[in-house]
Amino acid sequence: MLQIGTVKLANWLVMAPMAGYTNLAFRLVAKAQGAGLVTSEMISAAGLTRRQKKTIEYLKSVPAEKPLAVQIFGSSPETMARAAEIAVEAGADIVDINMGCPVKKVVKTGAGASLLRDLKQTSRIIRAVRHVCPVPLTAKIRLGWSRGKPVALETARMLQDCGVDALTIHPRFATDGFSAPADWEWIRKVKEHLKIPVIGNGDVMEAPTAIRMKKSTGCDGVMIGRGGLKKPWIFRQILRLEKGMPAPDPDLLERRNLVINHVRLFREYMPEKRALHGILGALMWYTKGLPNSAHFRESISRARDFDSLLGAVDRYFAELENVPAARYEAQ
Ligand SMILES: Cc1cc2nc3c(=O)[nH]c(=O)nc-3n(C[C@H](O)[C@H](O)[C@H](O)COP(=O)(O)O)c2cc1C
Incomplete structure (x- = not known):
């Protein structure tokens, strides 16, 4: 403490x-x-x-x-x-x-x-x-x-x-x-x-x-x-x-939920235009080093509202499901 x-x-x-x-x-x-x-x-x-x-x-x-x-x-x-x-x-x-x-x-x-x-x-x-x-x-x-x-x-x-x-x-x-x-x-x-x-x-x-x-x-x-x-x-x-407990990185589903929750918090607390700009920066960090993240960043930077942003997040994580776990767990 x-x-x-x-x-x-x-x-x-x-x-x-x-x-x-x-x-x-x-x-x-x-x-x-x-x-x-x-x-x-x-x-x-x-x-x-x-x-x-x-x-x-x-x-x-x-x-x-x-x-x-x-x-x-x-x-x-x-x-x-x-x-x-x-x-x-x-x-x-x-x-x-x-x-x-x-x-x-x-x-x-x-x-x-x-x-x-x-x-x-x-x-x-x-x-x-x-x-x-x-x-x-x-x-x-x-x-x-x-x-x-x-x-x-x-x-x-x-x-x-x-x-x-x-x-x-x-x-x-x-x-x-x-x-x-x-x-x-x-x-x-x-x-x-x-x-x-x-x-x-x-x-x-x-x-x-x-x-x-x-x-x-x-x-x-x-x-x-x-x-x-x-x-x-x-x-x-x-x-x-x-506490001596295991501390693995979250799995893909949890990461996806974290990102979606983050986007929702932006939507709740910030005016849409400013929020969209802010969330891009945050998502860039989250996805640094993940497979195809450049493609993902490009697609979210085109989003003009929250719904299309959430759609891009969903599509990206669905794509990642096809990537062998080792490739993202190692990041
Ligand atoms: C993008 C960015 C913005 C930052 N803005 C501030 C700030 O507003 N105030 C501050 O005291 N330090 C700021 N810093 C410095 C960080 O608080 C921190 O001291 C620095 O990143 C080193 O810690 P880290 O190695 O854990 O990142 C910023 C750092 C980064 C990367």
């Missing part, structure tokens, strides 16, 4: 924030598969304070996904503090500060991973948010801005001193991309350095890897990103492995 401030989680597994993916529909899928905590996509603090309709929509939540962490990004203490208040008013159980996004559009405004470059200013932001935020506050950091200049330890200490309740470390530099592996040794170092819970993140693509990360670094929780997009059932598998 992992506790973040006053929020007790059912377990130590966290679904990572992922822009374009961790919308309400996907969070419900991850939660149903066993994630102890789900996190929103990163949300612009400036957009929230300006009450931009599209930005406010990111805050939409339902009880079934709770507890929910809402991640905000920005560079102004006042705007970030106000955004945190808005997120809490909308039902956030935890507010998370994005200190790792390397995307140009974000860092050029001084937000995201840029916060690792000026810890003094960043501490002003954290204190301002802490001052007004009645729920637990967390932050997600990287090792530093650029290779050779790690600032994770001083950043972690500053965050703890400012009253952050837990932090996640994704041990890569902002300028790294995904080519180099995440350096888990830094998760261990940060954990050793702090009193607050530390959540490790990076390269957990299979269930046994999560258990290995926890054991080898001593971290309190493990956050999973891409592995959860590809295999949302990874959370359930980890929980079973932990």
Whole structure:
């Protein structure tokens, strides 16, 4: 069990924030598969304070996904503090500060991973948010801005001193991309350095890897990103492995049902046009590496409404039934 401030989680597994993916529909899928905590996509603090309709929509939540962490990004203490208040008013159980996004559009405004470059200013932001935020506050950091200049330890200490309740470390530099592996040794170092819970993140693509990360670094929780997009059932598998139970990948019928359920959740919670776009991204991950998946992706990208999308999903899985089991079970 992992506790973040006053929020007790059912377990130590966290679904990572992922822009374009961790919308309400996907969070419900991850939660149903066993994630102890789900996190929103990163949300612009400036957009929230300006009450931009599209930005406010990111805050939409339902009880079934709770507890929910809402991640905000920005560079102004006042705007970030106000955004945190808005997120809490909308039902956030935890507010998370994005200190790792390397995307140009974000860092050029001084937000995201840029916060690792000026810890003094960043501490002003954290204190301002802490001052007004009645729920637990967390932050997600990287090792530093650029290779050779790690600032994770001083950043972690500053965050703890400012009253952050837990932090996640994704041990890569902002300028790294995904080519180099995440350096888990830094998760261990940060954990050793702090009193607050530390959540490790990076390269957990299979269930046994999560258990290995926890054991080898001593971290309190493990956050999973891409592995959860590809295999949302990874959370359930980890929980079973932990108990010494077998944890096979779901069979074809279960995968089909998962995909159909995912599409239905999109249909229920998002406007059709936006949902169709969002679901394509999600289905691309689910089917990566499966036989004839390129053909499937092409057919779903032509779907103009949910019924034709569901039809394409049905046809694809019917085709897969003729493929020897080993070819998909091995993915
Ligand atoms: C498509 C995509 C979108 C992401 N969006 C966010 C985001 O909004 N906020 C954030 O803190 N990290 C974001 N990340 C980083 C992930 O949360 C995570 O730190 C990273 O993918 C490493 O974990 P993994 O190896 O388990 O995927 C994103 C990553 C991906 C692949």
